[in-house]
Structures are given as structure tokens and as C-alpha cells.
């Protein structure tokens with residue numbers, strides 16, 4: 001599902017050399033009631049290259065449930081492939097929360113929600129556990145003229161928002177609005193002089209998210225700025241529609257990314273029921289060279305019309 005949500009934004013291409021890293025878990029840390037940190041290292045990570053972009057994400061190649069070793073693909077063109085005798089395992093998208101080049105380590109923070117292969121893997125990970133991942137890519141792109149930025153995220157976007165807050169340049173007025181399930185899901189974040197954080201409680205699959213409504217109610221600061229939103233796909237779709245259609249912000253002044261789909265199994269059923277022609281139409285739409293923002297507008301309207 002993370003594929004579908006990300007494709008709503010853009011496929012995303014990294015400018016770094018295409019690689020598949022084989023990583024081992026160095027240590028784990030329960031950050032809060034709802035979040036688990038996994039620190040990855042191993043020989044491959046000694047030469048790991050980061051994009052340096054705060055919301056950089058990777059595709060994790062995870063072991064099947066009950067297995068301990070993932071099936072590793074090999075890099076092919078801009079993506080990756082499996083050999084004919086390999087059966088691809090589960091793949092999920094995660095943010096690199098922190099990079100420690102001297103230690104050859106990266107950290108990934110997992111929301112530990114029920115029923116997720118990745119979430120369960122993180123809960124059961126032990127030093128020495130193995131996982132693969134690809135070359136990172138980031139989507140956040142602050143315009144040079146921006147004097148302020150607003151970051152809105154639920155728990156899945158919290159790792160990226162936290163890194164963006166740490167990276168926020170001095171003088172850039174930064175506000176983060178973070179929606180987590182409750183007070184015991186809040187984190188102590190490193191904040192610069194010009195940054196502030198507002199915590200909200202709810203959403204995250206437990207109750208309806210208020211992120212889009214809060215965005216709508218914001219009085220935006222004067223001057224050029226940037227708005228970055230990450231969260232549940234229907235919520236981010238609503239947020240994007242507001243920024244693009246109502247505020248008519250130029251596309252260079254916002255980035256809205258669907259990170260996950262609530263009740264993904266039901267979503268999948270509705271999606272499958274639309275049949276092969278619909279899927280083919282969607283695939284063809286994404287493969288055209290039409291402006292991805294226009295494609296996204298069309299996909300959003302069609303998804304809304306079909307209850308997706």
C-alpha cells in the first residue's frame with residue numbers, strides 16, 4: 001500500500017548510485033508507547049551515502065513472517081530486480097531518521113501499529129537481525145526564497161518532521177504540527193531558535209485525523225514559505241487539494257505525501273473491485289510525461305469518486 005500512496009505523489013528518483021544495502025540490526029530502542037527505533041549497521045553501511053534531505057526514505061526489504069533472512073534484489077537501472085529463482089518478499093517504505101557516517105549506522109523509527117509486517121519485524125528485531133534497503137531519496141525541497149515553513153505530520157511522518165526540524169536553517173521560521181495518538185506518544189525533539197512544535201492527539205488509525213482541518217484553519221505567515229505534509233493517504237489528499245485548488249499555491253511551495261492507507265485491506269478490496277481496465281488506465285496515466293501534479297489531480301478526483 002505504501003507503493004500506491006507514494007505513487008500518488010511521484011515515483012521519486014534518487015541522483016545517488018543505485019544500490020541495495022544489506023544491513024544488520026545493531027540495537028533497538030523503544031522511544032515511546034507507539035514508536036520503536038532500529039539502528040542499522042554492518043559492512044555495507046560503511047559506504048552508505050545519504051541524500052542529506054530531511055525526509056529521505058528507503059524501501060526496506062523485509063523477511064517474510066516466520067523467516068529471518070530477507071530476499072535481496074539486485075540493482076537494475078533506476079530500480080531493482082529479483083533473479084528468476086527468487087520470490088520477492090515484503091517491501092515497505094520508511095524514513096531514515098538519522099545518519100551516523102562515522103559509526104556507519106542509520107536509524108529508522110517504526111510506528112508499532114497492530115497487524116503490520118514491518119511493525120512486527122521492528123518489535124521482534126534483535127541485534128544481528130537482517131534487512132535490506134535501497135538507495136535513499138528525498139521529496140522535501142525548500143524554495144530558496146522561503147522565509148517560513150510549516151510541517152504537518154502524523155506518527156508516520158514524525159521521524160521525517162523531526163529530522164527536518166533538526167536541519168531547519170537559522171532564520172527560517174519553522175512550525176511543526178504533529179498528530180500522535182496520545183501524550184505518551186510525544187517525543188523530545190531537538191529544536192532550534194526559530195522552530196516550534198504543536199502536538200495534537202488522535203488520528204493514526206484510532207480516530208479521524210484533524211491534520212487537514214488544522215491546515216485549513218491556519219493563518220499563513222506573510223511572504224514566501226513552504227508547507228510539507230505527511231500522513232494518511234486520504235488526509236493528505238484533502239490537504240493537497242486545499243493547498244493546490246483553494247490556496248492555489250505554486251507546486252514548488254508545498255509537498256504533500258501519503259505515507260500510509262488506513263484500513264488498507266478494505267481499500268484494496270475496493271481497488272480490486274474496479275477491475276483490470278482501471279488498473280491499466282492508472283498505470284498508463286503514470287507512465288505518460290504529463291506533469292505529475294496534473295496526474296495527481298486526476299488520480300485524486302477518481303479516487304475520491306470511487307471511495308478510495
Ligand SMILES: Cc1cc2nc3c(=O)[nH]c(=O)nc-3n(C[C@H](O)[C@H](O)[C@H](O)COP(=O)(O)OP(=O)(O)OC[C@H]3O[C@@H](n4cnc5c(N)ncnc54)[C@H](O)[C@@H]3O)c2cc1C
Nearest residue numbers: 057094095110111113116117118119205259260262263264
Ligand atoms: C515516504 C514514506 C516514508 C515513511 N516513513 C515512515 C517512518 O519513518 N516510520 C513509519 O512508521 N512509517 C513510515 N511510513 C509509513 C509506512 O510505510 C506504512 O505505515 C506501512 O504501511 C507500514 O507497513 P506495515 O507492514 O507495518 O503495515 P502494512 O502491512 O502495510 O499494513 C497492515 C495494516 O496496518 C495498517 N497500518 C499501516 N500503517 C499504519 C500506521 N502507521 N498506523 C496504523 N495502522 C497502520 C494498514 O491499514 C493495514 O490495515 C512511510 C511511508 C512513506 C511513503
